[in-house]
Amino acid sequence: MDPLERHHLEITRRRFFGKSLQSICNGFGVAGLSSLVNAQPASAFGRVLNLNDTKGGPGAGALGAPHFAPKAKRIIYLHMEGAPSQIDLFDYKPSLRQRYNQDLPDSVRRGQRLTGMTSGQTRFPVAPSIFKFTQYKNNADGVWISELLPNLASVSDELCMIHSMQTDAINHEPGITFFQTGNEQPGRPAFGAWMSYGLGNSNADLPCFIVMIAQGTGNMQALSARFWGSGFLSSEHQGCKLRSGSDPVLYLHDPDGLKRDDRRKMLDVVEKLNEQEYEQSLDPEIRARISQAEMAFRMQMSVPELTDFTNEDAATLDMYGPDVRKPGTMAANCLLARRLAERGVRFIQLYQRGWDQHGNLPGEIRGQAKALDQPLAALIRDLRRRGLLDETLILWASEFGRTVYSQGTLTETNYGRDHHPRCFTVWMAGGGVKPGITYGKTDEYCYNIDENPVTVHDLHATMLHLMGLDHERLIYRHLGRDYRLTDVFGKVVPALIA
């Protein structure tokens, strides 16, 4: 291509004005101003990263290295789709047992917004949890956990429980989008995509951001692929979903009769053609395509090895429970998560569907909790004994919590609960969080927060901090604006950090 024409193509309007202004400013020595108009993302490239030219080393991130020494090297994020009831799992409210079927006082509700599913109800009867709670020893003054999660309770000395989580969204889609991308409207990159962009992967044979979904037994909501999308970041940062069937990644296997050498030759030819196209159009997505083809070629070897449990010993498999041999269960996914953490995958996202218990909650939550409890405890134990937990940050969260009042008919054995964004419980473990503590307090009705509210942006900022990142400096400039996972909000919560 004619070099002048190439230069012309590479100059966008913004870049032209930015660069001209920058040159003029440099000429007059106004260095501060020129850095303001410098369109490059702010990052101090380390020496090693200088090798990272446009093609880069596979899996290298844009920052080259974390801003400061990280406590965690990777994240396992378990998202409970549908929003489990904090009142029936973690937030112990014994005094509500004497308020059965009383009306929720307006001084508590304070006219706060309800969903369309209960705003028409004539009464808001208080539904205390019918599940028995037990207090377990942790590193502070103990933590109450319901009888639904006995196995998880046995590792309560590792849990950093946040009772005072709050969110802005009241429906599933914006709620999950907010937790995943830091914004309720779709279109921003997911947390995992930010990790892939900023830090890259420590295993070049596997995608940096892997997503697994376990189906639930209760009321399930849709999970759109945009929850693990890369937004405006290059498409190679999007999450890769591992499917539960016999073929974890679709179209990865070569057809019968095609040798690996032949595949290699084919990819080489395709890459040449793609490079030619790139020379013509300079579209960065073509580069992303080339790198993804190479990744897929490596995954042809790494994924079958990853999903093959034959070298796991029987005791380990038993620890995760009887479902572990069924692909797509929470047990199998938790074991896979451990294997992924072991192989250096940066961001492992697990979804469990089916926590949206608007009615018939006691029955449905039993099934959901049973499928979750043993594998979750096993995951923490297994990571811990292998020396992985101290460098792996686990987050267990949901898009919001559930109401203290019953949706629909309240009886002594049955009730439902509506969405409740004002307060709910999430917990973290490992990866530099303070183990065995509880943080924040809700009011007597578990409706509002009394102490230490934590917003989604605060949680993100704290998690980024544990990954060695300053959330205000993980930036991508898009359409002339700097974007962050925490947008323009978020404060690190030091009390959660060990």
Place this chain on the structure above:
Amino acid sequence: MIVNISMLADSAGGPFSLFTLFGRLHPLVLHVPIGAVLALAVVELLTWFAGFEESRRPHGMLAWLAAVSAWISVSTGLVMHANGTYDPDDALPHRNLAIACSIMITLAAFANCRSNYGKRAGMLWIYRILLFAGIAAMIPAGHLGATMTHGEGYLMGFSPGAASKPESNSSASVESAPADAADGAFSTIILPILRAKCLTCHGEDQRKGKLSLESVESIRAGGKSGPAIDREKPADSLILERIHRDLEEKGHMPPRSKTQLLESEIASIDAWVKTGAAPNAGSLQLNGGADSKPAAPDTTESHPARARVDDGAFRALRDALVHVQPVKQGSELLWMDFAAPAARLGENEILQLLKPVAGDVGDLALNRSKITDEGMASIAAFPRLRRLELRSTAVGDAGIDKLKNHPSLEELILTQTKTTDASVDSILTIPKLAKVYVWGSGLTPEGLARLRAGKSGLQVDAGDAPAAAVVKVEDPIKLSGDAPLPGAQTANAAPANLKPINSVCPVTGKPLNPAYQIVFEGKVIGFCCPNCPSKFWENPAEFKAKIPQ
């Protein structure tokens, strides 16, 4: 067309000589506006007080001369600043004051024109105020400029009040310094670091804070805050305290806006100061502290080592799909993970890849790789290794034996290795070891007990952590609705069944909607829409007056 403009603009940023020359004219041309402004002030005062009212003609000429030459000075100054390194503490206020002064003088020139030879009194006063304000800005600007060229204390150093002792003291050291430093660790290792990162401000020319770091003598003499090196307790020296101070904290050196010292450079200065800051200790072992093992390669080499590790070594690691990344930005310490190629690389290939970066490996993960006891000899020689992961490898007691007394190792992962009780003693010799993971290894309960008892502060995880103990179990659940309502609520009745006491919404004044009612201080209050109750609760006092009592 577009291309040409941007290329031109690009080249303007380059260091071509005419441009530099223009900048260098700054110290010359700046005297023109100073002279013109001062002359203008004198002429103005004369006209004002001595009554030369009729001749206001020179004012205009002088004012315009001052304004135009001021802007030329500003532009030369900006170019000069771009091409040189000046202390921003001086340069930035100097720049801002000079620009402010130029603006005021220019406006004064305009005002003078508009005053029609002093006939319009209002304009004349504006002109006078601007002129003297400009002078007020010019004096500190000039002072800062002089500080940058002549150094601090040039003017006031010989004023009657100033102590002249440190001046004469250090000027004596200037002569003795070069001879002292000849061929020693100072001139070969320390001085180049200082020259690159410190001397711009703390050289003989600048002496910020009265401190010069150009010679051993002047470092010992120190500056305003006292001697930079404590001869009794070198480890407590001020120079070390300042370079180790948190970057965010005031007084950290070099200042935050400047190029920071590398870890290896800090280590070198550390070692040099702690071993007595000798000027000519050619045989000095700079190994990060007097008490560390002599076998460890000295950190004198760690700075030049950066040049020795060529990019080819990193390229080879990347090509082999080994993860290699600095542990944090600005650090030379590396985190390396062989997770991707673990099954493909033979032991020799692994060691070959690691060899060129051996001095920089901090965290090393060799899980599931083909590393064996033989290879451990090389790994054990990595001087800065902090965390070593050997999970699911064939490494056994012979390999662990090689890690004996490792100077920096803090975390060791031996899960599912062939390690047995024979390794316990070797593990216990590692001085800084804080965590060791032995689940799935060949350790017997006796060996484990010995390991746990062997070293206080050593955290041993064998996968046998007990389940969290139960503190208390809740009593059998009894549901009832007999608890009294909180706060001022008295009635147990559902408020929706009651009639509101107000007839219009207290927030908006619109008619009520029966769906939106609250109980406030025992009264039912109605609202027009779902948004009003929350507004009401935000500040009940504000709306209380609008409710019928």
